[in-house]
Structure formats: structure tokens, C-alpha cells
Amino acid sequence: MENDSPNTPSGKDAPVSDGVPKPEGPANLIDTDYVIGQDNVTASRFGLDVDLHGKVFSISALTILFFVFITLALQDQVEPIFDAVFAYLTGNMSWFFLLAANIFVILAVGLIFTPLGKIRIGGAHATPDFSYTGWFAMLFAAGMGIGLMFYGVSEPLTHFGTALGGTSMENGARTDWAPLAAAAGDSDGALSLAMAATIFHWGLHPWGIYAVVALALALFSFNKGLPLTMRSIFYPILGERIWGWPGHVIDILAVFATLFGLATSLGLGASQASAGLAFLFGIPDNDVTMVLLIVGISAVALLSVLAGVDKGVQRLSQLNMVLAFLLLAFVIAVGPTLAIATGFFENLGAYLVHLPALSMPFGREDANFSQGWTAFYWAWWISWSPFVGMFIARVSRGRSVREFLIAVLLVPSLVSVLWMTAFGGTAIDQVITDNFQGVKDAALELQLFTMLGQLPLTSITSFVGIVLVMVFFITSSDSGSLVIDSITAGGKVDAPKPQRMFWAIIEGVIAIALLLGGGLAALQTAVITTGLPFTLVLVAACYAIIKGLLSEPRD
Amino acid sequence: MFKKIMVPVDLAHAALLQPSIDLAADLAKRYQAETCYVSVTANTPGALARTPEEYAQKLAAFAKEQGELHGQEVSSRVITSPDPVADMDDAILQAIHDTGADLVVMSTHLPRRLDVVVPSNGGKVATHTDVSVFLVRHRD
Numbered sequence: 214m215e216n217d218s219p220n221t222p223s224g225k226d227a228p229v230s231d232g233v234p235k236p237e238g239p240a241n242l243i244d245t246d247y248v249i250g251q252d253n254v255t256a257s258r259f260g261l262d263v264d265l266h267g268k269v270f271s272i273s274a275l276t277i278l279f280f281v282f283i284t285l286a287l288q289d290q291v292e293p294i295f296d297a298v299f300a301y302l303t304g305n306m307s308w309f310f311l312l313a314a315n316i317f318v319i320l321a322v323g324l325i326f327t328p329l330g331k332i333r334i335g336g337a338h339a340t341p342d343f344s345y346t347g348w349f350a351m352l353f354a355a356g357m358g359i360g361l362m363f364y365g366v367s368e369p370l371t372h373f374g375t376a377l378g379g380t381s382m383e384n385g386a387r388t389d390w391a392p393l394a395a396a397a398g399d400s401d402g403a404l405s406l407a408m409a410a411t412i413f414h415w416g417l418h419p420w421g422i423y424a425v426v427a428l429a430l431a432l433f434s435f436n437k438g439l440p441l442t443m444r445s446i447f448y449p450i451l452g453e454r455i456w457g458w459p460g461h462v463i464d465i466l467a468v469f470a471t472l473f474g475l476a477t478s479l480g481l482g483a484s485q486a487s488a489g490l491a492f493l494f495g496i497p498d499n500d501v502t503m504v505l506l507i508v509g510i511s512a513v514a515l516l517s518v519l520a521g522v523d524k525g526v527q528r529l530s531q532l533n534m535v536l537a538f539l540l541l542a543f544v545i546a547v548g549p550t551l552a553i554a555t556g557f558f559e560n561l562g563a564y565l566v567h568l569p570a571l572s573m574p575f576g577r578e579d580a581n582f583s584q585g586w587t588a589f590y591w592a593w594w595i596s597w598s599p600f601v602g603m604f605i606a607r608v609s610r611g612r613s614v615r616e617f618l619i620a621v622l623l624v625p626s627l628v629s630v631l632w633m634t635a636f637g638g639t640a641i642d643q644v645i646t647d648n649f650q651g652v653k654d655a656a657l658e659l660q661l662f663t664m665l666g667q668l669p670l671t672s673i674t675s676f677v678g679i680v681l682v683m684v685f686f687i688t689s690s691d692s693g694s695l696v697i698d699s700i701t702a703g704g705k706v707d708a709p710k711p712q713r714m715f716w717a718i719i720e721g722v723i724a725i726a727l728l729l730g731g732g733l734a735a736l737q738t739a740v741i742t743t744g745l746p747f748t749l750v751l752v753a754a755c756y757a758i759i760k761g762l763l764s765e766p767r768d
Numbered sequence: 769m770f771k772k773i774m775v776p777v778d779l780a781h782a783a784l785l786q787p788s789i790d791l792a793a794d795l796a797k798r799y800q801a802e803t804c805y806v807s808v809t810a811n812t813p814g815a816l817a818r819t820p821e822e823y824a825q826k827l828a829a830f831a832k833e834q835g836e837l838h839g840q841e842v843s844s845r846v847i848t849s850p851d852p853v854a855d856m857d858d859a860i861l862q863a864i865h866d867t868g869a870d871l872v873v874m875s876t877h878l879p880r881r882l883d884v885v886v887p888s889n890g891g892k893v894a895t896h897t898d899v900s901v902f903l904v905r906h907r908d
Contacts, residue, residue, distance in 0.1 A: 242818060250815035335811070336819075342811065342850045435811070438818035519886065521854020607850060610811050695851075706810045707852045710886045 241764050242438040243448060247456050249440045253703050263712060266703035268461050273468040273701060280473065280739070281723055284732035292735040299738045302745055307588035311574035313748045314591050318421035318572075320755050321428075321622050329762040330615030334428075335435040337766075341611035343527065345620075348608060350530035351522075353625055355604045355692050356423055357415065358533060358685040359482065361632050362678065366660040368414070369637025370644070370653055372407035375582075390581045393570055400645055405563040408556070411637060412564040413571045414587065415629040417622060419594040422751065424621040426602025427609065429754035431617075432761045435610050440704020443467040443599055443750065449760045450753055463750065464700050467599035470743040471700075472720060474597055475693040477737035480724040482686050483507045484733075485658035486679065492659050493675050504725055510683060511721030514690035518717045519710060522608065526692050533684045540677050541635055547668050548639040549646070556634045564630065592744030595751065603699070604692045607706070614762065640664045690720060770799045770900070774869035776806050776860050776889075779816050779826055785875045788904040792873040793838045795902075802841040804867050805831045808859040811848045820848040843867075857892040864897055872901045 254267040283291055303310075324330055333339055341348070375390045379397025382388065389395065392410040396402030429446045439445035444460030451459055483506040491498035517525035545553050577583040609617055643649040643664065655663040665674045694717040695706075701716075702708035727733045775792045777785055796803045809823045817823035824846040835842035845863060849855040864872060876890030883891070894901040 248815060249813055249818075434813060438813045441812045519854065521851040523849070523851060523855055524858075525854070607812070610850070704812070705814060706812050706850070707814065710853055711882065714885070 241436065241766060243433075245439070245453065247453070250703050250705055252456075253705070262709040264702055264705065264708045265712065266464075266701055269464045269468065269703065270701040272461070273465045273472075276465065276469055277472055277719075277723070280469075280736065281726060284727065284736050284739075285730040288730075288732050288735065292732070295735050295738040295742070298742050302592060302742055303584045303588040306745060307584045308574040310588045310591040310595070310744070310748060311572060311583070313752060314418045314422060314595075315572050315574065316755060317425045317751060318417050320758070321421045321424045321618055322417070324758075324762075325615050325618045325622075328767065329765075330618070331613060332436075332762055332765045332767065333611070333613045334431045334617060335610040339435070339611040343523075343608055346534070347527045347531060348612075349620060349624065350534040351527055351608050351688075351692070352605055352621060353628065354526075354530040354533050354685060354688040355601050356625060357419065357629070358537070359478070359682065359689060361415070361537075361629070361636075362661060362682050362685065363485065363658065364411075364415075365632055365636035366640045366652060366664045367657050369407050369411045369633055370640050370660070372410045373403050373637075373641050373644070374653065376403035376406045376410075387579060387581060390585065391579065392582045392586075393567065393579055404641060404645075405559065406567065407641070408560040408633060408637065409563040409567040410571060410582070410586075411633050412560060412626075412630050413568065414590045415633060416564065416626040418572070418591065420622045420625050422591075422594045422598050423601045423605060424618055425751055425754050425758065426598045427605035427621060428614065428617060429757045429761070430603055430606035431609050432758060434606065434704075436765060437761060441603065441607060441706060442700045442704040443603070445704070446750065446754045446757050449757045466743060466746060467603075468697055468700050470596050470740055470747065471600040471693055471697050472716070472723070473736055473740045474600065475690060476720050476723040476727065477733050477740060479507060479510065479686060479690060479720060480728045480733040481737065482682070483510070483724065483728065486682055486686075488656065488658045489662055489675075489679055489682070492662055493672070493679065500729060503728055506683075507721050507724050507728070510686050510690065511717060511724075514687045514694065514721075515714060515717045517687060517691040518694050518713050522695065526688060526695070529684055529688050529691070533681060533688060536677055536681050536684070540674060540681065541632060543670075543674060544635045544639055544665075544668070547670075548635065549642045552642055553635050553638050556638045557631055560634050560638075561627075561630050589741070592741045595744040595747045596741050598747060598751065600693050600696050603696045607695075607699075636661070636664065639668075643667055690717060694720065770795065770801045770871040772802045772804060772867060772869045773799075773871045773873055774804045774806055774864060774867055776808070776863075776872070776874045777827070777830070778807060779823070779830060780814075782830070784906055787906060788873050788875040789834065791902070791904055793834065793840065795871070795873065796840050797838065801871070802843065803831075803834070804869060805834070805842065805844045806847070806860065806863045806867070807845075808847045808849055808852045808856050810852045811850055820846060856889050857896070860889070860893050861896055864893075864899055870899050872897070872899060874901070874903060875906050876903045878905060 252266055253264055255264045372392055376396045377400060380387055380389050380391060380395045392406055396406050433439045433445040433448060434441040439448060442464055444455045444463045447455045483503045486506055487498050487502045490496040496502055517529055640652045649667060652660050652663045661678055662675050665671055694713050697716045698708060698713040699706050773792050773796050792803055805827060807827050809820060811820055817826060827844045827846055831842040831844035847859040847863060849859060874890050876888045890903040
């Protein structure tokens with residue numbers, strides 16, 4: 214039976230069907246005998262209902278416990294191991310990260326201009342669940358909101374300093390951290406190189422990584438009828454085997470990366486927010502403040518997770534969007550307005566000019582920069598991609614592929630350019646024009662506030678900055694809990710509420726345990742090393758996207 | 769007294785909901801009312817259906833079967849949501865408004881401590897609508 218009238222779901226005489234009707238409008242479902250949730254364990258004990266994928270849930274929970282335990286108990290032993298693995302990855306595999314990220318960007322940009330861009334996620338007649346503003350606010354808050362707060366000032370400034378310092382050689386190898394060939398003594402050249410390098414790390418490449426994961430997941434879930442979990446991406450390659458151990462391993466790895474990524478950044482973020490509060494309001498910067506911050510952030514995240522995507526995550530993301538826009542508008546208005554306005558286009562131009570050299574995977578002279586900065590960032594974005602990608606996929610039903618890629622790739626990249634130009638540009642301007650060295654000398658977490666301190670209304674803007682940091686953490690934490698809950702429930706998004714509460718709480722608990730016991734930075738290193746296996750997942754996702762899109766009906 | 773009875777159902781737990789479904793049929797017979805079966809389902813593929821449309825078909829078939837069984841007028845309505853667990857109450861309230869139902873018959877679990885943080889859907893609906901709500905207890 215063909216379901217040709219999808220807009221009339223009610224009606225007492227709808228015929229009974231054995232086959233699967235297509236999604237809204239023409240689409241091409243994958244024919245599989247797997248029933249979503251067939252491997253799930255359902256139980257009801259002590260007034261709690263559970264509906265979990267037995268293997269994925271139990272093994273991820275045990276792995277997480279194990280890692281928390283060894284990080285706490287054997288801190289001095291595991292830290293060098295994590296560091297060595299990570300150094301090996303960024304040192305020897307940097308070409309792989311750079312090459313793969315280029316492929317993702319080329320695919321994502323390319324698809325915008327092909328006829329495949331017309332295909333709609335969820336079937337030809339699917340309608341979006343969220344408004345443009347709500348959707349975009351969620352994409353941005355999940356993707357990089359928090360990072361922009363911390364690195365918006367510090368990264369352009371750092372690259373500016375190293376580029377201005379020029380290159381230095383020792384035993385035939387570069388010892389400086391400047392991007393490309395640096396710009397010794399040339400402050401205009403250093404400025405444009407610094408902005409290009411920063412935008413490179415926050416522009417098309419990270420969003421290309423997210424877009425690939427999100428598009429593959431959305432396509433295989435909404436158009437192909439597979440569960441919304443990482444393993445579904447591998448269907449074109451592994452076929453029915455994804456329902457067995459290969460699939461379990463992929464999902465467990467995704468849970469691991471998401472949970473520890475969130476817990477470690479929550480812990481490190483709390484220590485940074487605490488330093489900010491001490492700097493601004495003289496609140497003592499100690500364990501008590503940090504634990505209270507984590508408890509507070511987790512509590513709000515818990516409420517938001519209970520309120521769900523629409524009423525929780527979406528509203529908080531929109532709040533953040535407004536606050537971030539106000540802060541941005543303020544910096545542009547009272548900072549060097551003209552320099553920022555012209556800088557936006559100059560930096561965009563510098564980015565495009567330097568892009569080929571910056572993204573070159575082979576024969577790099579600037580090993581410190583390309584391995585220590587670029588490969589580090591790529592591994593970092595990629596280790597976050599299961600979480601961000603899955604969340605973006607979940608809220609993107611009803612968008613066409615072209616619309617999706619423009620919103621996930623181009624618009625956020627332009628916002629990053631503007632943000633970096635405003636915040637980084639203002640800080641660099643303070644150095645060049647006013648010879649103010651305060652920002653450069655401040656600790657990383659204080660650089661934003663030191664920069665704001667040179668502008669009027671410091672107490673208001675700094676307060677907005679602190680609120681932004683916290684709400685961005687809340688939106689990461691709640692969307693992350695939703696993602697982990699759905700992976701550990703075998704792709705179900707309607708598992709009982711206590712499960713998502715469990716993950717939101719466990720995140721806070723792990724963050725506190727690691728904060729007090731030590732090992733946050735070590736474990737974060739371990740998380741970033743998951744970037745390597747996930748790069749392979751992403752390469753598979755590229756193949757899956759092309760294969761999946763080609764098999765969709767086109768008019 | 770009642771013209772349209774709305775019965776929220778989750779086809780995945782139809783057996784558990786049988787008491788409320790039976791009760792609704794009895795009431796419909798008594799008042800010559802129409803019964804409208806309503807489901808809130810995820811827009812992602814799920815255990816029962818791989819698309820919202822497939823779920824809608826299954827619910828329509830279920831409604832038809834109930835209608836024939838009791839010889840009553842029935843209809844069905846599916847509301848899709850990106851997060852059905854969280855949007856359940858609001859979706860049911862919206863459906864009451866949209867269908868013009870004047871009685872809701874729905875299952876609810878026994879009171880428990882967890883209700884403080886996660887209130888029951890039945891309780892939440894009853895406190896947020898001006899139509900009559902009949903909550904049928906089930907022991908899970």
C-alpha cells in the first residue's frame with residue numbers, strides 16, 4: 214500500500230497495512246528486519262521504569278566507572294600514558310586529521326551546489342519542527358558557544374603574538390608556534406595571519422565535521438528508518454552487522470566520548486568560571502565555589518532536560534543567542550567599530566587567501582602550529598562530533614539538505630568570523646593602539662574579562678559574560694544528556710524520563726569527583742584521543758551520505 | 769452528557785492500557801459518544817513504526833478495530849514530536865482543544881515519590897484542562 218496522503222493521519226477507514234509506509238512524501242526506506250528496541254531491557258522496579266539497550270548501557274557504564282576509577286586512583290601513572298598517546302596522535306597523525314577535515318568540508322560545500330541538495334530530511338513533504346531562530350540557536354549553542362567565550366579573545370591574540378615574533382630555527386626545525394611563515398615585525402601582516410588562522414580553526418572545518426555527522430545520522434534515521442544512533446551511519450558498509458558487536462562498539466565509543474567530553478569540560482569550565490567570579494566579584498576561588506557551580510549548572514540542566522528539547526534546550530539556547538548578540542553588538546559599538554567593520558571583510562579575505570596553505574596536510578614547515586594547534590583542534594571537534602552531530606540531526610527534520618548545510622556550515626562560519634573579528638580584533642587593537650598588555654598577560658579564562666575591562670560598563674558586560682558561560686554549559690549538558698540517553702536506549706528518543714535524569718546527574722558527579730580528586734585535564738586528553746577512531750567513522754559517514762542521498766528519489 | 773471521548777493511547781503498551789480503553793468504550797455506549805484515540809509519538813524511527821505515518825496507520829487500524837468491536841463511531845489522531853516524553857502533556861492538552869473532546873479517559877500509574885520531579889501525565893493533564901478527566905489506575 215502506498216501512503217500518498219500523509220497529511221490525513223486521522224480517519225476511521227484508513228486501510229490496514231503490513232508494509233512500512235514511506236516517510237512524508239517520497240523517500241527510500243532501508244529494508245531491514247531489525248526492530249528498534251529489540252535488544253532493549255525493559256523493567257519497572259522501585260517505581261522506576263527503564264528501557265535500555267542492555268549491552269550498550271551496561272558496557273558504557275562500566276567503562277566510564279573504570280576510567281573514573283583509574284584516573285582517580287592511578288593519576289600519576291595514567292596521565293603520562295594519555296599524554297603520550299595524544300602526543301603521538303597529533304604528532305604523527307596530523308596529516309590524517311587535516312586531510313580528513315578537508316574532505317568533510319569539500320563534501321559539505323559541494324553538496325550545497327549539487328541537485329542532491331534538494332532532498333529533504335524526513336521525506337519530500339516533511340515540515341520542520343523548529344523555527345529558524347530556535348533551530349539556529351540550538352545548532353550554535355551545542356556546537357561551539359562555550360569555546361567562543363574562552364578563545365574569542367585569546368586565540369587571535371596568541372597567533373598575533375607568535376606571528377609578529379617571526380620564526381626561529383633550532384637544529385633545522387622550527388621552534389616557534391607561528392602559523393605558516395609568520396610575519397616578523399609586520400603588525401598588519403601578523404594581524405591578518407592571526408585572524409586567518411583563528412577563523413580557520415573556528416570556521417568551515419569544525420562545522421564541516423559536525424555537518425557530516427549530523428547529515429549522515431539525519432538521513433539514515435529520518436529518511437531510511439534506522440534508529441537515531443551512531444551505528445546507523447555504518448549501514449551502507451556493514452549492512453545488518455551493525456545490529457551486532459561492531460554497532461555496539463561504535464555506540465559505546467560515542468557514549469564514552471560524549472559523557473567524558475561533557476564531564477571534563479564541565480569540571481574545567483567550573484574552575485574557569487570560578488576564576489572569573491573571583492576576578493569580578495572577589496568570590497573565593499576554591500573547591501567549594503567550583504563544586505557549587507557544578508551543582509548549580511547540573512541542577513538547571515536537569516530541569517531543562519526534564520522540560521525536553523522544545524521547552525528546555527531550545528529556550529535556553531535562544532536566551533543565549535540574545536545575550537551573545539547583545540554582548541557582540543556592545544563590543545562592536547563601543548570598541549573600534551570601524552576597524553571591526555572593515556576587519557570583518559579583510560579577515561574573511563585573509564581566511565580565504567590563507568586557507569589552502571593552512572589546510573595543507575603534507576609538507577608543513579610550521580609543525581608546532583599545524584600539529585599543536587590545528588591537529589589538536591581537529592581531534593577535539595571530531596571527538597565532540599558524535600554528540601553535536603546527533604543533537605543537530607535530531608532537531609533538523611524537515612529541512613532540505615541545502616538548507617541544512619547552509620545553516621550548519623556557512624552561517625555559523627560567518628558568525629565565527631564576526632565574533633573573532635570583534636573580540637580578537639578589539640583585544641589586538643588594544644595592544645597595537647593603546648599598547649595595553651593586560652589581556653596578553655592575563656590567564657586564559659580571564660582574557661575576555663580583561664578585554665571587557667578596557668571598555669565602559671565593565672561590571673554589566675562581565676556579568677553578561679559569566680551568565681553566557683554558564684548557560685552555554687547548561688545547554689551543552691542537557692543536550693548531551695539527551696544524546697547519551699537515546700544512544701543507550703538503542704536509538705529510542707521516548708525512553709522513560711528518569712534515564713535522562715540519570716545521565717545529567719552522573720555528568721555532574723563525575724565532574725565533581727575528578728575536580729576534587731584531580732585528573733580532569735588527563736581525562737580530557739583521553740577523550741580527544743577518541744578523535745582518531747571517530748575520524749574513521751566520519752570518513753564512513755561521507756560515503757554513507759553520498760550513497761544514501763543517491764538512493765533517495767528525486768523529481 | 770459527553771459527546772466526544774478522547775483516549776490517549778501508546779500502542780507499545782496497549783495491553784497495559786486495556787482497562788482505560790474498555791472503560792472508554794463503556795462510557796461511549798452509555799452516552800452515544802464518539803471515541804477519539806490519540807497518540808503522541810516520536811518523529812524518529814521507533815519500535816512500532818519506522819515513520820510517523822506508519823504509526824498513524826497502525827493507530828487508525830487500532831481505532832477501526834475498537835469501533836467494529838463495540839459498534840461505535842471512532843477516530844484517531846497522531847501528534848509527532850521531537851521529544852515525545854517531554855511534550856506529552858502539552859500535546860494531549862492541544863489535542864483536547866483541537867478535537868473538541870469533552871471527556872478524557874486515560875491510564876495513570878499509582879502515586880509514587882518520583883511524581884514530585886516527574887509528575888504523572890494524567891495528573892498534569894487533569895490540572896491543566898477544563899474538560900472532565902477520568903484517570904484509570906493501573907498497577908505496573
